[in-house]
Amino acid sequence: MLPAQDPIALVECGPRPVGPDRESVTPHKLSLLALVQQYSESRQQLDAPLTARQRKDTCLLLLQLLQGPELDGARLLVQLRRRLPPEQLSGLCRRLQRLRDAGVEGLSELVAGVKQLIAEAGPRRLAVSCSSVVGFFVRRMVLAFTRLPFHEVTRVYAEFAAYHAAGRFPDGAEEPPVPTMADSADCMDLGDVSDAAVVSIGGDDEEQADDSCSWVGQRPSRRQAELLVSTQMELLQTNERRALPPAQLQEVTSRLLRDNPDLAEAHFLSFLNCLRSSELCGAVHSLYHSFDRMGAGGDEPSRGLRYAALSLASLHARFGHRGAALAALREAVTMSQDSNDSRCLQQALTWLYKLTDDEEARQRLMRHAIAKSGELDLHELASLGVQNYTEMMARRGAKPTEAFEQLAISDQINCQHSLPALLASAYSVRSALCSLYGRPGLAHLCSQLLLCIDTSGSGRHGAPVCGEPVALAAGTVARHLAGQGEYARAEQVLSWAAEQFPPAGAEARLVRQQWLEMEAERALLAGRCESAQEAATALTALDPASGRLRRAQLHLLRGEPAECEQLLAQLLAAQPPPVPERLVQLLLLRAELRAASADYAGAAEPLLAALAECQRRRLRGARCSVLLRLAAVQLQLGLRGPAAQLAEKLALPLLTHGSLHERARLYLLRARCLLAEEPPRRRDALPLLEEAAHLLTRLQAWLLLKTVFHLRAVTFHELDERAERNTAASQYRQLMAQHPTLDGVHLMRIS
């Protein structure tokens, strides 16, 4: 399966608003100012200097408090108690107490005091660097305070007094507060502390996840709101699990919007949130509201409008409204052309080739898009275009060398411009190409590489890329393991993958789909009809075509040829036509169906069609399966010689790259060929049957195993070796007892 990719989301292209950046003075910020003052003064004290460790702790705490949500007094006190040295804390509490007692005058003194920290004072080093995070904060606060008229200052003081009273700050003059956590923090090793103090709003680890939840019910300031929104937007696009869960995020955004109704990005965030919950109405409303609010920022008034149309197109495309998406896209294209905006035009072009039906036109558009994106330095689009083009080439039967050469271009771009998301999807495409061209081992390797690669730290907020490519890679690894009979490990891999994604998302569906496919396959091999039926039904909800294919296989297993044929005919006639791999699968199944009805000549026809398809599309893996089936049919038709020759030819590719099931079937086929010779070479056939039985046991493919055991018993009987015959027969009986069989009809299937 090749990854279906969406063009890169358009958030970063949206214009920035030119809203007011008026900083407000709040009690929390006043406390932080006091903390800054306290810290810088105690750093300059020579009698009891702070240790390096204490300095680091305090700075990290300060940073976290500055960028985090506004806390009320009590919660701030909890944080301070946990992380601040006790003497610092008592100093700070004294300061706050003084501030409260001194009234409005105290506020002016505090501001004047911190102003000194950033003022040039001759050769002495500045206490706070003007361009540091703290420096910016101090400067902004000084400015904001200076701007306040008197009645506002009184209001701020009243708020502070209430905050101080509600927070129950200890009176600094008394005993210093009992340092419960600070002491224990001292004996922690360095790794733990840095772990707890990493500053991020998105939530990078357990500690952070807890911290991010604390945004719920908070009223962030304008700047904090912007930071929060941008972090969440990025996380939604790269690593959804680390973003807030949909319901919480919706609450946070609606609160943000109540406080800052003009924050267009928050509407956009809500749009993305609705999109991930597949909520069409909410998404549409948020999208329109977002772009209405975004307005025409900056020098180019119509820029927002173009992206509005483009985003609308992407929305409709995601919900599968192709016509509406194309109409919106046309609007975006018209407007971009009117205003010569080639960047927007390229984005639109990318969507256009995703939405176009006609293969030829699509190819042309893709080539054009890649060339033009390269010229315009739109590396993401160029790389994505190359990957999509590779995928299309592969589907149309390009030579493997050509396809991989094409993919190397994308790798080159990703590497040059460090695009982690596309790097991951390039691995995914490579893995898909390998399995398409019949090299499952290599595909497995590529997927493992993707799972091992560390993409964290590449984005602004440092979250590793974890999206569709990871889900697909996990699926490939699991399928490979299942093909080797390692079902437990395959399930382990998939359950790991399921944990990586939020339960309702598209990726989680993908993982679930792969798990169900594996289950269905396993149940079919073992002849467990009920499990197969369950898996197929569940699969139908996620991927109708795949579910119906499994159901058709199940009908075959149960001996219901009419139903099977009906389903097959439907699937073959489906619009859009099935992809080449699926087509081959369908034809193989039809051949199997005819062979099961003893219409061997009829079975050859779909096999030949499948073979032609494999050759046209260069599907080497699938070709081996088809040939194997063809050889079996030849044998049934009495063409022993050609069948043996074909089996001989298939030995090398199948034993190198085939799955356990294919290898077992190959052994069985060769054994049958030997038994069909004149005179039968029974002795030579026995080790082959032994080997097939071994492989099938590993694979838990009980259905075929019974055939092998039966064949073995018959062979021993014909050789007149009673003891071995009886052993083989009793093995067969045991198997029958352990895994109750269907009915006799399918027992004698030749492969």
Place this chain on the structure above:
Amino acid sequence: MATKAALGMELNLSAMKKDLQTIRTLCRQRYLRHCSKWCGEMLMALQDVNEDPQEPVGAAPPPEPAEAAELETVELAHDYLTLGELDRAAHQSRHCTGGRGRFLHLYSRYLAAERRRAEDAPEPLAPAPRTKCVELTELRAELQPLCESPAGGDGDGFISYLYGVVLRRLELRAPAVRALTDAVRRQPLLWQAWLELAALVTDREMLARLQLPDNWMCQLFFAQVFLDLQLNSEALAIYRAFQEAGLQRSSYLSAQIAIGYQNMREVDQAIELFQNLLKEDPCRLENMDSYSNLLYVKGMQVELCSLAHNLSNINKYSVETCCVIGNYYSLKNHHEKAILYFQRALRLNANYLSAWTLLGHEYLELKNTNAAIQCYRQAIDVNRLDYRAWYGLGQMYEILKMPLYCQYYYKQAHQLRPNDSRMLMAMGESYEKLDKLQEAKRCYWKAHSIGDIEGVALLRLAKLFERLCEPMRAAAAYADYIRDSEGQDIWDRDEQAQAYRFMANHFLLRGQLDETAHHAARCTEFPETREEGKAILREVAQRRAEEAAARGGEAAGATGATSATATAAGTAATAGPSETPLGMSPLPPYRLLFSP
């Protein structure tokens, strides 16, 4: 009897008078000025009614002993309140435990909080973060145990009303609805509570779910909600019933009826009602902005000017005055000045809905698309049900050449006013631009069916049929259009000429020479089609001559019969489709859902 049919109850005027007098006293005691003013106005209409000795519905409870003890304190607090010394009033009445004293304390605190908030609020036009309302939150916390305790609390209807208002200010809509419902149940005559509740009702289903006391004021409340929800005829029925029952002189009812007419686009009737109102009460400011909108629509510049003059003499710092002056300047195409006045109105009251929309219209005129979009969005934020703002946004995006994008807005507007043809026309036009001709056709047809306001639906439909190569239907639509336009004589002459030209050509192709000649003759009345009309007439003459020559050898008696048949057939052909024009069945009255 008509009253009973409309209201489901008989109005007892004397009881009503008694009710109003009681509630007026209660409101006056509690400094609820707007409510007592409204009661006074209603009482004016009931001047001639004799009082009923029976006890009124919302009888004032006998004063409690606590209340009697603190009478002096409460009176002083009331006086402070009257003088605008809000905090002092609150402080004075802080220990009161009686119903009135407690209400005055809480109410003055609420008013003080509101005043401080208004004073501290930054520029309303520039978007800014809303300030926290700590005082309101505190007030809510204090009111909650009074109103929400399981035993029903010991607060009266007035306290519940105040609680509802505070909750509404805090944007807690559902609790606010609960509190206000509680308030009207406890004090069914408190009109302010009904009004606040009406502002919170968003649709008819919600209205049906509310459990309300059944009295005459509830009927007025229903009418108010119907008016807000654009269910104009229902609202008018109720108001008329009240008038018929003996409240003809109520200025409130007249004004509401006028607004109903305005919503139904019965401009002349609405203007007449407003003029009568002004004659009765020349210093009235309320609803004058609606009146000025009507004058604007009719282009009555002189009246608008005198209204603006009058109002600015009365109070130049009222929202209504600013709106009227803004409308006046807008009519005179002085859009910058108009913007200035609308902005002033918004500074006076940032939640004044119609000013946002009107400001948006002005920016639209000035082609300042971004500002216009912001204004309309703001209007929608204030009230989601404002169809004009939705429509305005749609227009903006249509101007910006985004026909698909603007449809969302038109659809929203259409949902709010399903029977307004303008939204349908706009939608049809945008569908036409998107080449979705079938949808466009349905829009135009529906617009025509529900009563076309602009009178171009048929024309558009005809042109669309012409484009779709359906000449018969196009001809039927043109024929209808011509019939309508001939009746009224105010239509666009260019379009008329085009219609005649099409008809002439159409009949010529079908060989109906009499009709061709008729329409071609009309063509010659218009300068742009005169030459073509003449050419067609010449061709008709030529064909007639040929026909006559061909029939030269035939019997003279047969000629008359044939031409009579042909004419009859022709008339049938034209009359047939015009009976059921365009071959489409009339649309059912429910709205078309063009879901995205």
